[in-house]
Amino acid sequence: MGSEVYLPQIENIERGSLREEIQAHLDDLTKPPGSLGRLEEIAMQYCLARGSLRPLLTKKKIYTFAGDHGITVEGVSPYPKEVTVQMVLNMAGGGAAISVLCKNAGIDYAVVDIGTAGDYSGVPGVIDLKVNNGTASFLRNSAMTGAECRKALLAGASLAEQGEADIYGIGEMGIGNTSSAAAMYSLLLDMDPYETVGAGTGAEGELLNHKKRIVAEAVSFHRSRWDGSPVDAIGRVGGFEIAGMTGFILSAASKRIPVVVDGFISSVAALAAMKMTSAVEGYLFFSHRSAEHFHAGFLESLGAVPILDLGMRLGEGTGAALAIEIISQAMHCYSEMATFSSAGISDRED
Amino acid sequence: MGSEVYLPQIENIERGSLREEIQAHLDDLTKPPGSLGRLEEIAMQYCLARGSLRPLLTKKKIYTFAGDHGITVEGVSPYPKEVTVQMVLNMAGGGAAISVLCKNAGIDYAVVDIGTAGDYSGVPGVIDLKVNNGTASFLRNSAMTGAECRKALLAGASLAEQGEADIYGIGEMGIGNTSSAAAMYSLLLDMDPYETVGAGTGAEGELLNHKKRIVAEAVSFHRSRWDGSPVDAIGRVGGFEIAGMTGFILSAASKRIPVVVDGFISSVAALAAMKMTSAVEGYLFFSHRSAEHFHAGFLESLGAVPILDLGMRLGEGTGAALAIEIISQAMHCYSEMATFSSAGISDRED
Numbered sequence: 001m002g003s004e005v006y007l008p009q010i011e012n013i014e015r016g017s018l019r020e021e022i023q024a025h026l027d028d029l030t031k032p033p034g035s036l037g038r039l040e041e042i043a044m045q046y047c048l049a050r051g052s053l054r055p056l057l058t059k060k061k062i063y064t065f066a067g068d069h070g071i072t073v074e075g076v077s078p079y080p081k082e083v084t085v086q087m088v089l090n091m092a093g094g095g096a097a098i099s100v101l102c103k104n105a106g107i108d109y110a111v112v113d114i115g116t117a118g119d120y121s122g123v124p125g126v127i128d129l130k131v132n133n134g135t136a137s138f139l140r141n142s143a144m145t146g147a148e149c150r151k152a153l154l155a156g157a158s159l160a161e162q163g164e165a166d167i168y169g170i171g172e173m174g175i176g177n178t179s180s181a182a183a184m185y186s187l188l189l190d191m192d193p194y195e196t197v198g199a200g201t202g203a204e205g206e207l208l209n210h211k212k213r214i215v216a217e218a219v220s221f222h223r224s225r226w227d228g229s230p231v232d233a234i235g236r237v238g239g240f241e242i243a244g245m246t247g248f249i250l251s252a253a254s255k256r257i258p259v260v261v262d263g264f265i266s267s268v269a270a271l272a273a274m275k276m277t278s279a280v281e282g283y284l285f286f287s288h289r290s291a292e293h294f295h296a297g298f299l300e301s302l303g304a305v306p307i308l309d310l311g312m313r314l315g316e317g318t319g320a321a322l323a324i325e326i327i328s329q330a331m332h333c334y335s336e337m338a339t340f341s342s343a344g345i346s347d348r349e350d
Numbered sequence: 351m352g353s354e355v356y357l358p359q360i361e362n363i364e365r366g367s368l369r370e371e372i373q374a375h376l377d378d379l380t381k382p383p384g385s386l387g388r389l390e391e392i393a394m395q396y397c398l399a400r401g402s403l404r405p406l407l408t409k410k411k412i413y414t415f416a417g418d419h420g421i422t423v424e425g426v427s428p429y430p431k432e433v434t435v436q437m438v439l440n441m442a443g444g445g446a447a448i449s450v451l452c453k454n455a456g457i458d459y460a461v462v463d464i465g466t467a468g469d470y471s472g473v474p475g476v477i478d479l480k481v482n483n484g485t486a487s488f489l490r491n492s493a494m495t496g497a498e499c500r501k502a503l504l505a506g507a508s509l510a511e512q513g514e515a516d517i518y519g520i521g522e523m524g525i526g527n528t529s530s531a532a533a534m535y536s537l538l539l540d541m542d543p544y545e546t547v548g549a550g551t552g553a554e555g556e557l558l559n560h561k562k563r564i565v566a567e568a569v570s571f572h573r574s575r576w577d578g579s580p581v582d583a584i585g586r587v588g589g590f591e592i593a594g595m596t597g598f599i600l601s602a603a604s605k606r607i608p609v610v611v612d613g614f615i616s617s618v619a620a621l622a623a624m625k626m627t628s629a630v631e632g633y634l635f636f637s638h639r640s641a642e643h644f645h646a647g648f649l650e651s652l653g654a655v656p657i658l659d660l661g662m663r664l665g666e667g668t669g670a671a672l673a674i675e676i677i678s679q680a681m682h683c684y685s686e687m688a689t690f691s692s693a694g695i696s697d698r699e700d
Contacts, residue, residue, distance in 0.1 A: 104682045
């Protein structure tokens with residue numbers, strides 16, 4: 001099952017003359033050159049991604065992709081599987097961290113049931129893109145069928161098709177999905193699962209050791225059978241929410257809309273997308289360094305410096321929400337600050 | 351000139367039973383315990399500072415303290431001294447980075463002329479607390495008289511007297527003030543000025559070497575004459591905006607209102623306040639790690655981990671504005687998230 005399943009055309013963001021024009025504007029703003037630090041780099045990347053010297057950043061939207069995981073039957077999480085569905089309702093009802101953050105940051109928000117064991121008929125704020133009621137356990141089977149994987153990728157992509165936002169954030173919910181993500185990192189980066197598995201929602205001691213053994217056994221099973229493609233890695237050990245986020249990222253990037261990636265699990269969806277086409281990287285903002293084991297190592301291997309480092313490990317899109325506030329402020333500065341010439345301010349004397 | 355000049359009563363924030371109640375509420379929110387990382391620590395500190403289990407965080411206010419510096423006659427900055435007054439007008443007019451950030455973050459904002467060479471009669475948004483039209487050069491003289499220092503401390507304190515905000519941010523503007531701050535760090539921490547002086551707005555090469563020599567010469571002159579008190583350090587080598595921020599911090603803390611400290615220069619005002627009374631520390635949030643040389647080292651020596659690390663070095667209060675958005679979101683999560691019991695969500699199984 002190769003990458004041909006879904007791969008839209010994505011333009012490389014590098015554009016020589018636009019970059020120079022953006023830099024000239026940044027240097028004309030009333031501040032010493034470069035003194036806004038990362039805010040200036042963020043504004044540069046945002047403008048390049050939008051392909052414009054004066055892009056708007058008004059409409060912000062975060063989706064939480066939710067899916068259940070068959071691997072939970074192996075007892076890899078301290079929380080019962082039912083929490084996935086309960087948390088979808090909490091997110092839609094406004095009580096989850098991500099709901100609170102989005103409401104107060106002026107970010108439009110929705111949770112996407114792409115594969116949970118719940119029925120949310122009549123629940124406002126839940127988008128129904130359900131592929132199945134959860135994946136199969138990937139211990140000695142594929143988590144999903146080829147058809148399911150394709151359906152989840154396209155479902156995620158469909159959400160970004162309308163292109164109705166200036167920036168997107170993505171996050172996830174799914175008890176068991178740090179096991180799934182760790183297995184994907186191990187396949188895609190050819191790493192030992194003992195290095196990629198971490199505590200997730202709070203696995204400690206013997207539970208953490210057990211989680212490592214389960215993921216290691218599963219990765220060992222799939223490694224020799226894997227066709228080497230990112231899509232097959234998702235189908236074998238991923239989750240519906242991971243597939244959905246990968247499709248979403250590719251689709252958004254094809255519309256030149258930047259995507260703010262949340263933490264450990266969202267990042268493996270981004271890794272899969274980057275393995276499909278490196279052009280997507282210019283459209284990604286890595287929001288924060290998660291406290292989940294290996295997220296720091298992954299970002300470092302990518303040379304990506306996240307915007308925030310707040311020791312968060314909740315997922316949902318919570319890191320993305322806070323980072324979108326920073327990106328938004330970077331663009332406010334870029335678009336609304338006075339220039340040296342307009343404000344009549346003396347420049348450097350040298 | 352001792353600390354008795356201005357030192358209001360400040361309560362220590364440590365309160366055993368309140369801390370436990372806050373922690374119990376944090377752990378009841380619908381998330382794995384501790385998974386919001388620094389946001390939970392921030393909420394804890396904010397609640398302790400306010401002395402309440404359910405404090406409001408609605409009214410946010412940032413002041414930029416502006417002052418001119420006589421040391422500029424020694425050619426320590428690449429920008430002409432006139433930029434201080436021009437930037438005060440730019441800040442009041444809405445064109446500066448801090449004005450843009452505050453407007454878009456819903457933070458009330460004003461710039462305070464505590465000692466610039468400008469006249470802002472009739473300019474809205476500039477608060478007149480002028481002590482003098484700038485300090486004297488501190489190369490071989492005190493930057494200000496004892497009376498001026500006292501007046502600047504009390505002027506800053508007066509701004510926080512009304513206690514009309516739930517949280518304050520402070521920043522500064524003053525061409526030449528990184529030289530002044532570096533000299534203060536050297537006195538207060540008994541450090542070599544060659545370690546505390548940095549590029550400021552962009553001193554490089556020979557200009558930076560010259561700046562280091564000037565500050566080193568000045569510190570050498572004052573070290574033997576200094577009475578060892580923070581107030582005398584401010585009077586000798588500080589600035590009116592630094593004195594104002596020190597007074598402001600002490601006054602706000604005495605009202606139990608937290609102060610978000612901006613960067614290199616605001617931090618030295620905080621250091622002076624902490625040297626006057628260590629109880630003030632619980633009311634301080636260090637907003638960001640400035641790119642200015644020695645700010646990282648100072649924060650580390652204090653054991654303070656700043657909220658943001660965005661390579662900024664603009665001052666004005668820009669780091670404080672962004673950090674206030676994070677603190678505000680931490681308190682939204684604390685106050686508005688559902689609890690496990692209220693949302694009917696299953697807790698850990700162990």
